[in-house]
Amino acid sequence: MTADSARRRRRRRLFGIGAVVTILALCAGGWLVWPDRDDQSQESGKPSANTAPQGRLDIRETVEKPPKSTTGRMAFRFSVDDMRPGEEYEMPGSWATDKVLAKGIGRTLVGFKMGADVTTDDEIWRLPLSGPICGVTRHVTVEGRTAVLHRNHKNPKALCDHVTFVDLDSGKKLWDKEFPASDSVFGVDAMTVTMTRATVAVTWDRGSAAYDMDRGTRLWKNMKTSGCDHQGLAGGRALLMLMACFADDEMTYRVRNVNPRTGAAEWTYRVTDGVKDVALLSAEPAVLGVSAGEIGVTHLISLDHRGKRRTTIGLQGGRFEVKCRILRFQVVDDCPSTVVTDDQVFVTSRERDNSNWILSFDLATGKAVKKFDSGRNRLIYPLRTSGKHVLAFRDSDDHITPMEVVSLDPRTGKETPYFSFGLPPEAWTLTSQELADIFVQNGRIFFSSARATGPDDKDGRWSWLVLGVGSDRASSN
Template sequence: MSFGPPPSPYTHSVLTQNDQQKKRRRNRLLGLLAVVLVAAVGTAGLLAARSDDKKKPTADNAPAAGGGRLDVRETVERKPATTTGDMAFRFSIDDAKPGEHTEMPGTWATDKILAKGINQTLAGFRTGTDAVPGDEVWKLRLAGPICGYTRRVTGENRTAVVFRDSKDKASLCNHVAFFDLDDGKQIWEHEFPVSTIGDEQDTAPTDGAVQDTPSVTLTHATVAVTWGGGTDAYDMDSGERTWRTTESGSCQDMGAAGGRALLVRLECWDDGQPSASWQTITYKVRKVDPGTGKEKWTYAGTKGLRDLELPSSDPPVVAVSAGETGFTELLSLDDRGTVRATIGLTSGSYVGDCSDQVDYLVVDDCQTIAVGLGQVFVRSKEAGAPHNSNWIIGFDLATGKTTEKFESGPDSLLYPLRVSGSRLLALRMSDDHISPSALVSLDPKTGKETPYLYFGVPQDADTLTTLDENDIVVQDGRLFFAAHAADGPGSGKAWTWLVLGIGSSTTEQ
């Protein structure tokens, strides 16, 4: 599989043959989706091929009130004119070699583009297509592989990644690029310092030492990069570095959460010596002014934590792990960094998930912990056979008490995704593979569930719906499932699904 420079020009006959193959693949996909949905809802022709004269959607997908072009995007999704699901996009390959592995960090969407990180390339595809490598509407080739990304996107559809300074996977991860998702234009890029574990100086690793893993995030008008020895902040428009903080002593900046505010996670060692053991590490969370880097408050975690992640920067919510596996508590902080409420997850009833990708530091990538409306929403564990089920529960951030509970019902599972306006977006995934899955809206005030999109997933694409191994993106009336990596088949040749997009059958692609 190649994602390098554009291939040589094809002859007309080859282009025609490729077009016919794509049409056959698209028809096969639509047929598979149709079989799933028709069997479930008894309606023929739900996933027919899209025509050019579809009506525009009635959904109003404007950014949230008060959101500007330099703010982090908070799109409010609305119920589409029809809840019938249709293929909005597919990206797949059939030339991966057995045992081949390609990293695919980062998935972003706009009203027209699905963008994907692919090794050292950023690629944009037009939605409404059945795409393969070579069908990109834009490609941005970086100097080296992507080594960090953020799920955050600005109001004008821009985001950032960090990447290595050469094709060598062992080269330094020390560059940040800010780029436009609509046209692939790189707005600016900069080199930032690196540090070794336990070294607060901005020096490169030597003698085989390991570089601290950098992270990148976005907040108002600011791109922030943590690099171990400190944090650098850049102006979104000019790319000018606006401030830098450097650590001293035994603490390091290891990850940042963006959005409406900027939180920096620090890892510290009580004895002043770096160690890979969680028993010697303590965590702090620092809120800083994104315009100046000035500290507003610091929260110090208790000793004995194995992990600390940041599902939300505003309101600030901290997920901590004091056990061997999984998060044991969610902590709601106030405007001084003190704990407002503690939400215990140790009973085993509730599950809090954050990204556990080893190679990328994204401390605010908690896809099934949704925060907003004065609450945090998590899912319960699965009930298991004979009719699997679970529920989503809300907790009040001020008191820690439970609020509304949303039941999945038998043979389906509910996963919270994100707050959208005054409602919670969630996935209702079919567990019996007969009834359709759905993107739904949950109203915390009334307990009402509103379906947005009913859809089916072909069996050979089912792995894309595993939430801890894939990106789930809801944007402008479309739902995307995207792989973190592409792996070749065990042997021979096979189609590999990388991205599947679902949209309303009335949505203009």
């Protein structure tokens, strides 16, 4: 019996929701290789250097250290096989610690051991929820915990009215709370969830509430007033709420800084009339992306600690773009092509001649500061802050030139390579920010699909759902 035929005889349903899969015994080709068993730990995530030492209830701000080797290696893969034509499963949420890659699949959270090639039933923990996941946050606490929203029943049309707080390393449900729900609008749930220090906060269009991380007790609840819906939240170092207000058939927006422990408004900023949409790019410093009469973000607005406008940054008629993802549930802070540091905002130019660049703007003056080019047949995107630097992913447009993880210095304009790698064709779709979660954590870059989709024909295919890549040697200290 061949290895391929043996693998295909071991088939299971994708976590009990319908996709038949098989164990993958071999890693993919390309430039990636699997690490030795005794060299899988990459303890590079450490507290951020640009803030005071973090406590366990803070939202983690880890610093990635340059690795000793710039050669990429396969650090993790989750893939399935033999999904039937027309099958489709939502996979919202992706998180990583130094030990575990956690993923949302339908109404289940699962955790996989890092440094493995996994498929169905290889998870080290599984946490079933009462209904499908309907809201996630990218934020994780220092001790590896996060929050998700889910429905109160297996029926995909059931209300999205539960928030669960979970430990990502163990898969333990720490607490689960029910909150008032809003009906979906055009098939999109109106609920959002985020976290800031010691606090989990949710909105449901007609109100908002917050819960203590340790006890799960409700700290406060604010209901809709003055004709303003609670549209969504942005967390991290602070808590911002986006409010949509209706009067005389006109809609205006307000952004409110909320005390996470009391629910009281610290300040409120009224967005100029005529703006069609608002995204919350950062809670502290507060940075907004607004759509002024056009589709998509046209301007960035930075606010000071009192909610007063510092400057407005025009995106030069579309020369630069802020891509905010549109999911099947509401989200106001998911714009992965833009990164905000303490004093700058990094945006991406539109692609031109198979290349682009990143340009940073000063949050106080609005002036351009530093430019980082992608290079020929390559595209570059900022991912997140790492201490006083910004981590970026350089994609390969021709799939011949290597991909890279690099560190950008906002002060000097210097670029430091972390590691380079190539991917086989099965993984190319995972490098799209519109289709996948792309993030760096503990020395690895992860590409995680937001949806599992069956093939167009009956022949079947391998479906790569999550891929992790790291340096072939641990980070330097």
